[in-house]
Amino acid sequence: MKLLLVIVFLVLSFSSCITKQEVDLVVHNATIYTLDEENNKFDAMAISDGIIVAIGKENQILNKYKGKENVDAEQHIIYPGFIDAHCHFLGYGLSLQQVNLIDATSFDDVIAKCKEFDKHKNPQWIMGRGWDNMKWKDTKFPTREKLDFAFPTKPVLIRRIDGHAAIANKVALDLANITTDTQVKGGHLVMKNGELTGVLVDNAVNLILDIMPKPSLSNKKEALLSAQRNCFEVGLTTVDDAGLSKSEVQLIDKLQTTRELKMRVYAMLTDSEENFAYYLDTLEEPYITDKLTVCSFKFYGDGALGSRGACLLKNYEDKTSQGSLLSDTSYFQKYAKLLYDKGFQMCTHSIGDSTTRFILKTYGDVLKTTNDRRWRIEHAQLVDSSDVKLFKKYSIVPSVQPTHAISDMNWVLLRLGKKRLRFGYAYKDLLRQNGWMPLGTDFPIEGINPLMTFYTAVARKNKEGLPKNGFQIENALSRLEALKGMTIWAALANFEETQKGSLEIGKVADFVFLNMNLLTVEENKLPKARVTATYINGEQVF
Numbered sequence: 001m002k003l004l005l006v007i008v009f010l011v012l013s014f015s016s017c018i019t020k021q022e023v024d025l026v027v028h029n030a031t032i033y034t035l036d037e038e039n040n041k042f043d044a045m046a047i048s049d050g051i052i053v054a055i056g057k058e059n060q061i062l063n064k065y066k067g068k069e070n071v072d073a074e075q076h077i078i079y080p081g082f083i084d085a086h087c088h089f090l091g092y093g094l095s096l097q098q099v100n101l102i103d104a105t106s107f108d109d110v111i112a113k114c115k116e117f118d119k120h121k122n123p124q125w126i127m128g129r130g131w132d133n134m135k136w137k138d139t140k141f142p143t144r145e146k147l148d149f150a151f152p153t154k155p156v157l158i159r160r161i162d163g164h165a166a167i168a169n170k171v172a173l174d175l176a177n178i179t180t181d182t183q184v185k186g187g188h189l190v191m192k193n194g195e196l197t198g199v200l201v202d203n204a205v206n207l208i209l210d211i212m213p214k215p216s217l218s219n220k221k222e223a224l225l226s227a228q229r230n231c232f233e234v235g236l237t238t239v240d241d242a243g244l245s246k247s248e249v250q251l252i253d254k255l256q257t258t259r260e261l262k263m264r265v266y267a268m269l270t271d272s273e274e275n276f277a278y279y280l281d282t283l284e285e286p287y288i289t290d291k292l293t294v295c296s297f298k299f300y301g302d303g304a305l306g307s308r309g310a311c312l313l314k315n316y317e318d319k320t321s322q323g324s325l326l327s328d329t330s331y332f333q334k335y336a337k338l339l340y341d342k343g344f345q346m347c348t349h350s351i352g353d354s355t356t357r358f359i360l361k362t363y364g365d366v367l368k369t370t371n372d373r374r375w376r377i378e379h380a381q382l383v384d385s386s387d388v389k390l391f392k393k394y395s396i397v398p399s400v401q402p403t404h405a406i407s408d409m410n411w412v413l414l415r416l417g418k419k420r421l422r423f424g425y426a427y428k429d430l431l432r433q434n435g436w437m438p439l440g441t442d443f444p445i446e447g448i449n450p451l452m453t454f455y456t457a458v459a460r461k462n463k464e465g466l467p468k469n470g471f472q473i474e475n476a477l478s479r480l481e482a483l484k485g486m487t488i489w490a491a492l493a494n495f496e497e498t499q500k501g502s503l504e505i506g507k508v509a510d511f512v513f514l515n516m517n518l519l520t521v522e523e524n525k526l527p528k529a530r531v532t533a534t535y536i537n538g539e540q541v542f
Contacts, residue, residue: 023048025509025538026067028058031517032078035488035502039480047509050537055503076532077517079483080503081237081510082450083490086378086399086440089231089241089265090248093223094215095444099128101158107131107142110158111150118154125172125212126151129159129444134306134411141190144169144198157208162445165307166205167198176208186326187309202303202326220251228263232542234449235512235531238264240440240494242347242378243298245270246278249287256291262536264291264510266494268298268347271335280342293494296345298378299335300326301355305381305408305415310352313384317417323352332362340366340373345495347376347399353384353423360390367394374493379404379442382416382424391433397493398430399438402457402482403446409471421472427457428475438493439485450486454518455526457482463527479519509538 028044034055044061046054054061099117104110110131118126133139147156147169155172159165168176173196180196182189187203189196200208215223231239244252244267255261269275279287279294286295302325303309308316311323332348339346346363350356356377363375372395380398391398405425413421431437439453446452455461457477460470470476477485491501500508513533516525534542 020066021046021064023053023065023067024050025069025071026061026065027071027073027078027511028062030073030076030078032503032511033080033483033519034504035080035484036504045503045509047538050509050539052503052505052507052509055505073513076513076515078503078511078513079518080487080501081512081534081536082235082486083238083240083438083494083501084231084236084440084443084448084450084453084486085240085438085490085493086242086401087239087443087448088243088445089227089239089263090220090223090244090252091241092230092444092448093225093227094219095129096226097215097219097223099126099158100130101128102130102132102161104131106136106138107133107146110142111146114147114156114158115150118151124154126154126156127158127212129163130161131158132161132306139411141165141197141199142167143192144173144196147198155212157205157212159205160307162304162306164205164303164309165199165201166208168200168208169198172208173198176211178207182207186324187303201307202309217251220248221255224252224255224261228261231263231448232534233531234451235514235534235542236263236448236450237510237512237534237536238266238490238494238496238500240266240268240490242268242349242442243270244268245272246274249292249294253289253292256289262291262539262541264500264536265293266296266496267292267294268296269294271297271299276335280338280344284342286344293496295343295495296347296376297335297339299332299346299348301332301348301350301359302326302352304351305412308415310382311355312352312382312416313354313357314420316415318414322354325355325358329358329362332359333365336362336366345374345376347378349378351379351381353382353387353420356380356383357387360387360394360396363396364390364394367396369393370395374495376493380430381408382420383426383430385423388426388429388433391430395434397434397438399440399493400425400427400430401440401442401446402427402453402477403441405460405471406456406462407446409467425472426475427477431477431481436489436492437481437485438490439482440490451518451526451529451531453486454479454482455529457485459523459526465524483518509535511535 023046025047032042034040043058046065156169184204190199302311348359376397376399460476488501491497
């Protein structure tokens, strides 16, 4: 009898040892870069209800967990899902419904693309974006004469790649009642021989945007879903959309609730009266769900270097102008105090060194000292050397886009001159201030692929591997820094570091499979890196 009891006990004990805990998903036979504090590397992980419940060595995970679904990663590299810390997600989706001018090789090519679009779509207005005169043989800003000839009866507005300048034909100018006497605050109309050239810079573009038919709700839904598809293909699992209205945020929230939109969104609100009234006065606190965070406002300090709208401390090298702020100084000062009191994050587009100096000091007047408010300078392309220390003094976050440096490198010397350019796109210097820094693309101004963010951050070269020694290579980031900039540091900039950005127990199961190891592969192979699978909440979305 005693022997029987012993046998029963041993059988039960053995059975309990081999009983595995059931989970939704087990991923194994992988090289998983967690990007946790120790930068641990593991082989497998278990996921339930979209959350990582275990991560470790292959045998540890497989011995303890049984997945409803098991994925053999076949030694693929796995990283946390990529986060674009500054982009225009909805704007990119809407741009897919317009004329794509990014590859236009001349203004004649722009006209041809507009004609082709009109032939197939026959829209009420022709709207396009992406032309870049600095890539053409003739780099002068084009004017409206050819547009007028090609489209004598239909209004046309085509925006430059940076979005801070545009060309309109006569029909569009007339519909907006724009004349040579029209005055614009925070922008200007370009004239030649006392006549309108059709070129509008910064706030002047709004004169026409304000009268154009607005995208419908169905247009915006289509835009969000098409943007999502493309972004999943390149491994993005969170996007920081820089500038959304109340209705756009609510549309995103609704589509996420119905699970049509699975992309996570960190929404920066536009600095509009409607947004101020609703989010600061009615809600009085940030709005946060498991997929959506609304706790910041996006302000525009100045324009762009390409259209000479960035505000500089001294004149441009190629024009007697310093650019200008887009709003009165008192405007930024008023809302910095208000946002601080209400507990919201302030994010300000700042390209030129004059704008950056002013915004840093405006922030500093409110923040006083080191803090955890995580207020952001978006772009920080040109920062005077004497102002860099202010990022550390007030714990201000530089949010930068490495692909901008490479897109601009062939012409920015003309704008700034050699001496000032030394302080442009100085990402390593900026990183040293707080020890961390989020990275983004600013798409659709740049491409959507975060792997190009990584490559340009570490190599400071274009896809062709030029320049040979890298553009201002002293400001390149290490590979680990670049990877953190588009994962855990981007999450930190969003107040989401306890939820995402690294692969750890208790965090969401957002991750990507890559065909090569970004941290070890030869530099010249990095442009060929690609995402082979994307997961959000443990669900494969690509």
